[in-house]
Amino acid sequence: MSGFLRPEAAAALHRWREVLAALAVAALGLWIAAHPGPVVQGFGYVLVALAALALIPAIRRARFAAGGQGPGVVQVVEGRILYMGPVTGGAVSLGDLTSLSLRRDRGGNTAWVLAEPGQLLVIPVDASGAEALFDAFTTLPGLGAHRLLSARQTPRIGEQTLWRRASPLALTQ
Numbered sequence: 001m002s003g004f005l006r007p008e009a010a011a012a013l014h015r016w017r018e019v020l021a022a023l024a025v026a027a028l029g030l031w032i033a034a035h036p037g038p039v040v041q042g043f044g045y046v047l048v049a050l051a052a053l054a055l056i057p058a059i060r061r062a063r064f065a066a067g068g069q070g071p072g073v074v075q076v077v078e079g080r081i082l083y084m085g086p087v088t089g090g091a092v093s094l095g096d097l098t099s100l101s102l103r104r105d106r107g108g109n110t111a112w113v114l115a116e117p118g119q120l121l122v123i124p125v126d127a128s129g130a131e132a133l134f135d136a137f138t139t140l141p142g143l144g145a146h147r148l149l150s151a152r153q154t155p156r157i158g159e160q161t162l163w164r165r166a167s168p169l170a171l172t173q
Helices: 007-015 017-033 038-064 132-137 145-153
Strands: 070-077 080-084 089-093 099-104 110-116 119-124 158-164
Touching: 007 017, 017 038, 038 132, 038 145, 070 119, 070 132, 080 119, 089 110, 089 119, 132 145, 145 158
Parallel strands: none
Antiparallel strands: 070 080, 080 089, 099 110, 099 158, 110 119
16 A cells, blocks of 8 residues: 555545544445335444444544654553653653643644653654543543644644643542
8 A cells, every 4th residue: 555645645544544434434324224124224323323423532533643753652551651752751640640731842843741740751742652642631630632632733832731730649548
C-alpha cells in the first residue's frame, strides 16, 4: 500500500481509521435494515445505533491525534503515563497528577506538561503513541473532551493550564 498512496494520504487515513470504520458499520446497518423482516431490520438499526455511539469518541480521538512523528514514545498503562524521549523521559500516575497544561512556543512546538509532586513531565503532542493521552486525560475529574480539543486546536502561544487538582493529595489514604 505504500506505493499506492502518498504518505500524507496514508497518514490521514490512519488517523481517521476509527471514524471510517464506524461509518462503514453504519452503512452496513442501513443496508441490512433495508431488507424485509422485522428481525433483520431490527439488527440493522442496532448496528446503526452502535456505529453512532462509536462515532463521536472516534471523531474526538482523530481530532486530538497529531500524527506520531515527533520525538519520543508515549505509553499509557493502567493509569500510568510513560514517556520515553530522546533526551528526557519519565512516568506519572494519573492519580498523583496535580496539573495538566499545554505549552506552545513561537516555533510551533507544542507539548503537554504534566505535574505531580516533585516531577514535571513534558510530552510533545506529536510523540508516537500520544493519541492514547486523550482517553487518559478525559478520566481526570472535571476535564472534558471539549476543553482538551479546543486547547489543542487553538494556536495560542504560551502555557495554558487545562486542569488542576481541586484538593491537595493527602500523605496517607
